[in-house]
Amino acid sequence: MGRLHFFSPEPLSPRTSLELGGSAEDLVEVSTVAEMAEALEWATNAGRTVSILGGGSNVVIADEGVSGLVLVPALRGIDIDRSGDGAVVIAAAGEAWDDVVAVTVTEGLMGLECLSGIPGTVGATPIQNVGAYGVEVSDVIEWVEVFDREAGYVTRLEPARCSFGYRTSCFRQCPNRSIVTRVAFRLRTDGRPVIRYAELERAVGSGGTPPDAATVRQAVMALRRGKGMVLETGAPRSVGSFFVNPIVDAQCLAAVEKAAGDGNAVPRFPAGESLFKIPAAWLIEHAGFGRGYRWGSVGVSEHHALALVHHGGGRTRDLVALAVAIRDGVEQRFGIRLRPEPVFWGFAGADPLDGGP
């Protein structure tokens, strides 16, 4: 089979930010679309299911491992087209996301600076429509190029066809059908960063002139470090936020306020007409799982209650048991069932916490 090298089996924990989980039955890295097609043909002939792995910073892998072929898109390349309005940055799926952000900032392009410091690859960013500090990657996506496994060819999707939403997209809803090969981002050259969070506004200072992209990036990185939201050597391992912030209507918000009791103001942010986003971290802390809560080898981050962490030497089942305890604790206290953010591989259902993506 061509130049492809299959690892059979291949331990997956070193390929994930949690450093947890068993092995893949087979794993292959592909660096061109032709290799991707070849690997997929091999999987079909061998009767293997296919799972796509980027940087492993948003997957929870069962201790028993994953059956079938794990395909790692390792396509590389970053191009900048300045011929039209602003600039279009085209990045291949296997590029590290933060490297691409750094390049755009160095080039003085605006649009990605608030998404600095998010681990993982370019190809994964449209999957859950990554976001931070009030910016989502879909705000600047021009197109997503995918290998459509059902059609058997490469095609480009405009954002309108990607069903982007809060931490979701059509790719997340039909996992592993489309393999992202490249993403194009339309960025601005107007020197005006988008700053939607008061916390970030304070961090960049309120001088008369708008901060440049590099200043915003530095401020974002510092804020993220303070919350343990940057992958650093020696820090406990995580997938970032373990739960999505729930979006509720006024009736549900009133029920949460009642459950919280007097003297506990429930934080909320507007999230559309008569809808409110409640920080899941607040619900978790007020359900008794404070920062630094420890359960053997796993626990809640000391910096942010939304991040569940692996301190080393643990098993995925411990982390999942803690996540279930937190979800159930929040539900009992506030009547809200938290939805997990990462994807789960190798479990009986698609999602051991809720049975679906």
Ligand SMILES: Cc1cc2nc3c(=O)[nH]c(=O)nc-3n(C[C@H](O)[C@H](O)[C@H](O)COP(=O)(O)OP(=O)(O)OC[C@H]3O[C@@H](n4cnc5c(N)ncnc54)[C@H](O)[C@@H]3O)c2cc1C
């Ligand atoms: C410390 C930390 C902080 C984080 N902060 C944030 C944050 O601020 N905002 C945020 O949104 N996320 C955040 N995350 C989550 C994570 O970094 C992102 O979801 C990231 O985009 C995942 O990239 P990845 O390459 O590691 O994907 P993986 O974990 O490998 O895969 C995630 C999903 O994407 C799919 N996928 C990956 N590559 C492709 C491809 N080329 N084609 C098709 N499907 C693919 C996989 O099948 C899987 O379903 C954080 C994670 C950590 C560990």
